[in-house]
Amino acid sequence: MNGEFEVIGGDFNATLENSKKKGGLQTITRLELDFQAFIDGNNQRDIPTKNGKLTWTNRRKDFTSIAQKHDYFFVFGNWNNELFMYEAEILPYIGSDHFLVLLRIKLEDPKGGSPFKFEDMWLRDPSLKELVHKWWMETRIGNQSKLYLFSKKLAHVKRRLKENKEQFKNIFVETDRISRELEALNKVIIENGMGVAEYELEKRLN
Structure with missing residues (x-):
């Protein structure tokens, strides 16, 4: 450094x-x-x-x-x-x-700010394709070039995807819950080692 x-x-x-x-x-x-x-x-x-x-x-x-x-x-x-x-x-x-x-x-x-990243997990949501089509069609601009329109549509879809907490909430809720439980269990293991209960719980969560 x-x-x-x-x-x-x-x-x-x-x-x-x-x-x-x-x-x-x-x-x-x-x-x-x-x-x-x-x-x-x-x-x-x-x-x-x-x-x-x-x-x-x-x-x-x-x-x-x-x-x-x-x-x-x-x-x-x-x-x-x-x-x-x-x-x-x-x-x-x-x-x-x-x-x-x-x-x-x-x-x-x-x-x-943090860069935009597309999450592969979003593809598991059956509503994604329909939602992206809907958002794509929401952007309509008058006498502009097709390339300009294309860039604006991409920006609009990206913004809507970043608002995914509501659209794709069903994907993340269970994963977040399990991750929090596993994190709490990790704190126990890295402080006190692993007992029978911790072993069985970690196996189930993983």
């Missing part, structure tokens, strides 16, 4: 302290001691995850369940600079034994 600081991150397959272990051997290995020495010796800062501390689990549901923090972001250099803000967040489970960890580095306030 323009010589201000550097970031390294990923799956280090090691845990820095026992407080970031649930289940299994509650000891620090020689490899992990070397890992800690490397971090301290290079004046690196571990960016903590804001919504939990366990990023890996063997996804077992009984006494053999193990959960640890294996995934880190480290920043070194001029990381006290007030121009920079850091935030790490553990993302919802997507099928791996690791949770993804997202690092946000905020340099300045974002400018402009």
Whole structure:
């Protein structure tokens, strides 16, 4: 970042302290001691995850369940600079034994709106084709070129698609509900590991 600081991150397959272990051997290995020495010796800062501390689990549901923090972001250099803000967040489970960890580095306030993106999920709604045809026909302009009319029709359809919360609500309601339940469950797992109840609920939600 323009010589201000550097970031390294990923799956280090090691845990820095026992407080970031649930289940299994509650000891620090020689490899992990070397890992800690490397971090301290290079004046690196571990960016903590804001919504939990366990990023890996063997996804077992009984006494053999193990959960640890294996995934880190480290920043070194001029990381006290007030121009920079850091935030790490553990993302919802997507099928791996690791949770993804997202690092946000905020340099300045974002400018402009988000770009328009067509969602493939919209195609599952049987009313989409009829609605797009209806919106396409809503735009009528007098003596203008066909290319100008075409661009205006596209802009109108895009605007109506962005208002999809009402038109396509039936698609998203169930997905949103399940996503919220899974996110709440993830918070439990990344903080406390996985028990029998958590294992069964995660399986059902996925």
